[in-house]
């Protein structure tokens with residue numbers, strides 16, 4: 001255990017170089033405690049403690065300080081709600097995110113991916129192209145295909161700035177956010193406009209028809225225990241939550257993947273053969289990748305060494321302790337899945353991309369050391385959705401094009417809402433024949 005520095009110094013180091021900061025915290029001690037402004041902060045770097053916090057002792061924790069900062073945008077949707085309210089909201093969303101429902105979305109996802117791929121040029125910013133593609137998938141599955149282009153573009157535009165605001169807000173002191181600086185005003189207005197754009201798109205989409213699969217329609221058919229429907233604010237809260245949580249993570253992961261595939265052409269070829277073979281066998285797209293083991297292994301490794309999320313935080317709701325360290329109610333506890341996934345104690349490959357890490361016969365790692373989708377009751381509700389979407393995007397992409405080169409603006413990652421590569425200049429070649437058949 002290590003007691004160190006004041007909060008301001010910690011936050012300054014976190015803000016200046018977040019990747020170096022969490023790496024240092026992760027390797028220096030299992031529990032790192034610092035106190036400032038009458039508040040206790042704890043950084044944990046031991047898989048068992050992470051598992052304790054997220055699973056075994058979950059009742060002692062709620063979402064922490066990093067999440068409070070985005071309430072202006074997110075209201076009280078599933079990402080921010082706590083306790084019984086959170087369980088109720090997960091109940092609404094589970095209908096949409098359960099396996100059978102997600103499988104039903106595969107045709108729509110495939111359609112969007114093919115349409116986007118058909119517009120790719122021989123040289124492109126593949127990161128921007130993948131962000132647009134995954135955001136389009138998300139928009140189509142949330143709002144239905146009727147969403148008009150103008151509404152789509154508006155949400156997309158304000159989302160980018162909002163994601164920047166989220167990262168900035170998690171690392172500056174609360175008092176600073178109350179000063180009307182140009183940046184604070186810009187971020188506030190981006191969040192307000194994003195919410196307004198989402199509300200407007202929501203009003204013109206969705207029906208309560210039982211056969212509609214989009215999230216708005218699913219939510220229109222949900223009833224509270226007293227039989228009343230969800231209010232417009234409750235629905236907007238969920239849409240904002242899903243947009244914030246789902247738009248950036250999968251796109252960033254896919255973007256990092258293109259760089260690994262450009263670097264390792266034999267892996268790219270092996271994946272292309274596996275995916276074409278699965279298509280020939282008539283394997284239907286879904287969240288379970290057991291028919292495509294090399295893809296599963298590749299994506300698992302990618303989510304290890306290129307985990308998009310830097311820090312996950314919680315706050316104690318009552319006096320508790322971990323490993324003999326007292327955590328009074330109100331203590332902010334955080335850990336870095338990004339740093340933990342690169343810790344050589346658990347993963348000898350460290351920061352390097354080595355798909356054999358998840359090959360047959362690998363050594364088991366302790367619970368809490370590999371948490372790409374979190375753990376416990378707050379684990380990613382979109383996990384199945386994300387696996388299916390990644391399968392579809394990679395399979396359609398690799399059958400349509402060969403990625404010859406892909407070079408990132410920030411090869412070591414730049415921490416924003418997720419750890420991003422920035423623009424990725426890529427050259428691609430179209431493959432012949434064009435994809436045939438409909439696996440969805």
Ligand code: HEM
Nearest residue numbers: 078079245246249250312372373374378379380381382386
């Ligand atoms: C590779 C892609 C993704 C990764 C790595 C990822 C990762 C995560 C993680 C680590 C959490 C837990 C955060 C915490 O414990 O504080 C989370 C929560 C969440 N994710 Fe994902 N996610 C991904 C894709 C998605 C997608 C595609 C969606 C929606 C379509 C989504 C929706 C959500 C939501 C709504 C939550 C909050 C759940 C709750 O608090 O109950 N995620 N995600």
